[in-house]
Amino acid sequence: MPARILDGKALAEKIHQELRDRIAALQPQIGxxxxxxxxxxxxxxxxxxxxxxxxxxxxxxxxxxxxxxxxxxxxxxxxxxxxxxxxxxxxxxxxxxxxxxxxxxxxxxxxxxxxxxxxADGLHPVNLGRLLRGEPGLRSCTPAGVMRMLKEDRIEVAGKQAVVVGRSILVGKPLAMMLLAEDATVTVAHSRSHDLAAITRSADILIPAVGKPGLITAEMVKPGAVVVDVGINRIEDASGKARLVGDVDFQAVKEVASAIAPVPGGVGPMTVAMLLQNTVLSYQIICNS
Ligand SMILES: NC(=O)c1ccc[n+]([C@@H]2O[C@H](COP(=O)([O-])OP(=O)(O)OC[C@H]3O[C@@H](n4cnc5c(N)ncnc54)[C@H](OP(=O)(O)O)[C@@H]3O)[C@@H](O)[C@H]2O)c1
CATH class of the missing domain: 3.40.50.10860 (Leucine Dehydrogenase, chain A, domain 1)
Known part of the structure; x- marks a missing residue:
């Protein structure tokens, strides 16, 4: 059975509506x-x-x-x-x-x-430090977007094997911390990891964030795994037309995974939604202090 699609675009729209409502309620007090x-x-x-x-x-x-x-x-x-x-x-x-x-x-x-x-991007050392310590703070947008997608789909994270491919300060490292905070057992793979396929096949939740189209093939995915593709790559198809793809061979992997976030329409819109959410959170906190 083909995988359920984790629709980041629809979820982002829902978050936009929640933020619109919150702003409408706060703006008369804040001016x-x-x-x-x-x-x-x-x-x-x-x-x-x-x-x-x-x-x-x-x-x-x-x-x-x-x-x-x-x-x-x-x-x-x-x-x-x-x-x-x-x-x-x-x-x-x-x-x-x-x-x-x-x-x-x-x-x-x-x-x-x-x-x-x-x-708003949650990349300041103070906010990254707060994430590491498990304290409240502004969270990096792309990893926060991934976590919200998992939560929205009620995907169990606690006790699961989560594999993040990529260790950047923008995505891989903060995402690993967020998964750990939700009690996943986390592995972070990178360009020096040996036998990437063996590592990815151990994942109940697989999150590639590399920037290499086609890196994750169907053979690298455990049947029934949840796959959230963070990669964004611009490629040209046979007719010379440019299009966006992720790091995952979407057509093949959707036949193996239980749920999959596509590119485009997955994590990308969620990153923007989390940016807006961080801004509204700061608005509330700054105005209440
Ligand atoms: N959807 C969104 O909203 C969003 C937001 C941000 C980024 N992105 C996309 O996510 C991707 C990653 O972004 P980034 O900023 O984290 O990129 P980055 O800073 O270039 O990091 C890429 C990571 O991938 C690892 N890597 C490279 N080749 C690999 C391989 N063959 N096997 C395993 N790991 C490999 C690198 O390992 P080393 O550390 O060993 O070099 C590095 O940790 C890009 O496609 C970017 O466009 C999407």
């Missing part, structure tokens, strides 16, 4: 809408598309956008000044620096310059 500042530098077309997507989603739920787009040759100091201004700006609850940045910029220093309580 302003929540605000998100997305800072982008350079002209990477994929980044520009992601930023447009995020700003469109903000408009849909009633979050004000304070985005700024800097030229490729912008300096570290200019971006640090922009972040400092956003940290001070009382209309802004969330700040996000769109990655990747042009090579001459120090992205880690910039992420660290964001006030932790406005860290």
């Amino acid at each position: 302003r809408p929540p605000g998100l500042a997305v800072l982008m530098a350079g002209d990477n077309p994929a980044s520009a598309a992601y930023v447009r997507n995020k700003e469109r989603a903000c408009t849909k739920v009633g979050i004000a956008s304070f985005g700024r787009h800097f030229p490729t040759e912008t300096t570290q100091e200019e971006l640090e000044d922009a972040i400092a201004a956003c940290n001070q700006d009382e209309r802004i609850d969330g700040i996000l620096v769109q990655l990747p940045l042009p090579a001459h910029l120090d992205s880690v220093a910039l992420l660290n310059a964001i006030a932790p309580h406005k860290d």
